Amino acid sequence: MGNRMLSADEAVSIIRSGDRVFLHTAAATPQRLIEAMVGRAGELRNVEIVSLHTEGDAPYVRPEYQESFRLNAFFVGKNVRKAVQEGYADAMSIFLSDVPSMFHNRILPLDIALVHVSPPDRHGYCSLGVSVDASLAAVHNAKQVIAQVNPLMPRTHGEGLLHMSKIHAMVAVNDPLPETPRHELTEIEQNIGRHIASIVEDGATLQMGIGAIPDATLAALGSHKDIGIHTEMFSDGVVDLIEKGVITGRKKKTHKEIVVASFLVGSRRLYDFVDDNPLVEMLPSDYVNDTKEIRKNPKVTAINSAIEIDMSGQVCADSIGHRHFSGVGGQMDFIRGAALSEGGKPIIALPSTTRKGESRIVPHLKPGAGVVTTRAHVHYIVTEYGIVNLHGKNLRQRAEALASIAHPDYREEICRSARDLYGQKSYCGE
Structure with a gap:
């Protein structure tokens, strides 16, 4: 496909039944790509989704999609907790320090990584922004990377750079990142x-x-x-x-x-x-x-x-x-x-x-x-x-x-x- 800009529906068309798909973490959760993937539930079967904590809706764990998707969560957040507790999703006990090795050592080989990045700079590098964690290992080990590209994703320093040549499909979005309000302290x-x-x-x-x-x-x-x-x-x-x-x-x-x-x-x-x-x-x-x-x-x-x-x-x-x-x-x-x-x-x-x-x-x-x-x-x-x-x-x-x-x-x-x-x-x- 190259890395020309596609619609979300076009981009996720490369996902196949039986694939293992990684979702970018927390505030970088790629909601547009998730929505498009779930939109293909009728034609997909036994897609394994792996992720750490994600923000926003997690429609792939709904009971009606259990033949299409199965979550294997490294961390259980509020949006998937009920599904794990009721048996529509699975949880893995693992140290956060060990999650990247699941991908590097091909214990959980990845077919697809769905990520959320900043636009490429003049050298062609996008930033993983607010989530590098195990996501860096995922993009380096997945067979194909699909990225929603967002000018509202900050470009962060460190090791979270990804050259656009490594991205197989790009989807332009302009969506605010999810925000977590401050707690009123008791x-x-x-x-x-x-x-x-x-x-x-x-x-x-x-x-x-x-x-x-x-x-x-x-x-x-x-x-x-x-x-x-x-x-x-x-x-x-x-x-x-x-x-x-x-x-x-x-x-x-x-x-x-x-x-x-x-x-x-x-x-x-x-x-x-x-x-x-x-x-x-x-x-x-x-x-x-x-x-x-x-x-x-x-x-x-x-x-x-x-x-x-x-x-x-x-x-x-x-x-x-x-x-x-x-x-x-x-x-x-x-x-x-x-x-x-x-x-x-x-x-x-x-x-x-x-x-x-x-x-x-x-x-x-x-x-x-x-x-x-x-x-x-x-x-x-x-x-x-x-x-x-x-x-x-x-x-x-x-x-x-x-x-x-x-x-x-x-x-x-x-x-x-x-x-x-x-x-x-x-x-x-x-």
Whole structure:
């Protein structure tokens, strides 16, 4: 086909039954191409779709298309969660750092990559923009690449360049990228953010995700100095701290004075900030999430979340019992990388209770719950009630420490369970 501009329908006509198709990640999700592909559902059969988190609608997981498409998700987002839980789609447990190897090593050989890029520059290079992650590996390994080309996709620095000669079909679009609004922070989230900020040292290198707790933490770092960023993803709160002079990266050992990330999700302000900005480098996830690279920086402070934690320190972050909720992602990559960094602090942060008022610090994980961070890897746990460090504590000491930051209504239950399991040693001040 060459790389002349085609309609979306013409471009996706190269997809065949039985193909494996990769979808570009998060804010780079190629919605026009997805719509056109799903429009061919009547003639396609057994097309396997692989992706990380995607934004927007995911019509390919609807039950009526189950003979045409089957999703194999490396990370389960809100738009495909119901389909995974009801059996119309599949989830894979995998570290984000390992996803590119699925394509490089042909464990999951790709027929097609559907991506979303900036227009080519005068040298013919398009940018993968806000998503390099495993998408770079996908475009280098897919037999054919179909790209929607969008002037609203920022051209980012780093390794996300793709020459137009590598693109088999191009579709012109002019669509705003999906934006994620800022969370209105609750008092609980603000308290958690302040607790985390209290143990972030000047000169630390941060990893954080998107959501209320990362936002609350960044909002509480206004008086810090020389913070660096090496993270799988970031959002608008990082821009605030760059503009305030808090984030400088001067103390980093690698990519000094550079913000390193793998993908971005946020507002148009964020996308405009990273456009042609040499301060930000977008790099693949097998590098960004590589433990040996993470640990090179000083005081790596990794901030991650959990669904529930048991009294021994096992962290469930990807499921609610047997029901798959999200994914392994980069949590273990950064928890271990931070632990090995000089002065590093691996942090798991969560509210003490669910929205239904159930404790998230529990004597035992729910049956079927996935352990993302093992009790041997866990260090700092933070709730609105404080901070504990489980590293170096035995199981009885861990139960007592976790009870101290659980919701008061559940502390005695945790202490009682610990006494029953570990013996009559004193707990909770008894």
